[in-house]
Amino acid sequence: MTPDIDFTSPSTFLITALFIFLGIFGRYVGTALVFNLLVKGAYKHKLAHREVQIRPRRSRQDMVEIGWSFVTSIMFAIAGTLMIVAWQKGYTQIYLDWDTYPLAWFPVSILIVLFLHETYYYWLHRWMHRPKVYRLVHKVHHDSITTSAWTSFSFHPIESTFQALFIPALTFFMPLHVYAIGIVLTIMTFTSAVNHLNTELYPRDFQRHWFGRWWIGATHHSLHHSQFRYNYGLYFTFWDKWMHTESPDFVKLFDKKTRRESKGSGEEVGVKVH
Template identity: 65%
Template structure:
């Protein structure tokens, strides 16, 4: 990890982190937009979950909110770096510092805790008073796209961003595991907001697929509001009976035609 030795190094590091965070968002969003809306448009046209047109200028509004989100993520990341440098976190750089079996377990544990935190935070953000102040910005995107992935009010961005950094103070995590978790977070958010179902037919019934959130699952949250609060996984929605009763029917409708191979 970069050693910060003065103001110049601090601000250079912050700039590099912002470029990495915002650039990762742009890269994933552009890649999914090009792949499913341009390159393979005909093959995936029937898989658009919501057919309602997006609002004029919606892409640019989402990108604007995403810039603020990336700045907040950068500020929190800088705090973690300074804490790591001072020896306050449990991030480690030597892969042999812990048994190798701990590496995947630590990632699974963090994803489970993050999912749990987000599910209950999300339900709280749908309380009327909180929703108007914090969460309405994200729900301005009724028909979502990959650009919606980071489109949050700054308060929501902060609430979302604090959990993984907080866990680095209590759970030993290899520095590459932290990066991998953040990569999963960005990839999952882009897929879930794509408004194009990319998973294969009957994947919602598969022993793995039934636990993973995709575009159909999350799009129903943006249109129905009171269902499908999960982030990566469906288990809290299943356990708390908050999964939309329309999910499996809609998933079946959107995946009933198999995607033809690209010549």
């Protein structure tokens, strides 16, 4: 079942893209504000020792990152609107009726999407670190050596396009309930903000927990921004572990930052900045 609205109409397409853009950019701003207010405001003193700051953030860095994130939100909105058009034309396998597939498929489909997205992004990320590609595509994101929640959507438009097209393309081949897509996008926004927060939120010894050892947090991803050649994952650490690209400093730095008596910076625990 598809709506009677013709999304291929230029005016409807633009209005739809505008509303999707407002939702994406608004979600980015709201999420970043909440995390920054918590970490830099309400819980600043409690979390100060968990900050993984390698270098001070540059002046106006927030505004630069918000500007790139504005462009990223436009790219995501266009991709989302094109996905809606393809759905209306019957090209995708997006469904609304819960009876279309067994209910068990709903959580399974989310896990499959997360695994496939992780795999896609890990290898895309490694490719983007090839010198010629890096300068053209990925350098914008790495201009933020010390990150914050504002960094989470700060990408060059080419990189934004690579990221924006994956889930719409997947809907052509994989049945996905519209709510499953929404949950995946919410997880993407939440984890991106947390991973770029530069302050470790997960509890002590989380990296040794059966789930935590496979889940990326701020310490893990901050090392990617400071060391460049490690920790390429998006949600999970399994590709980094399997391909031996996880930073050798990760466990030591996580331990240091999650012990309340420790006040040192990343460099004090032997993190090599490249």
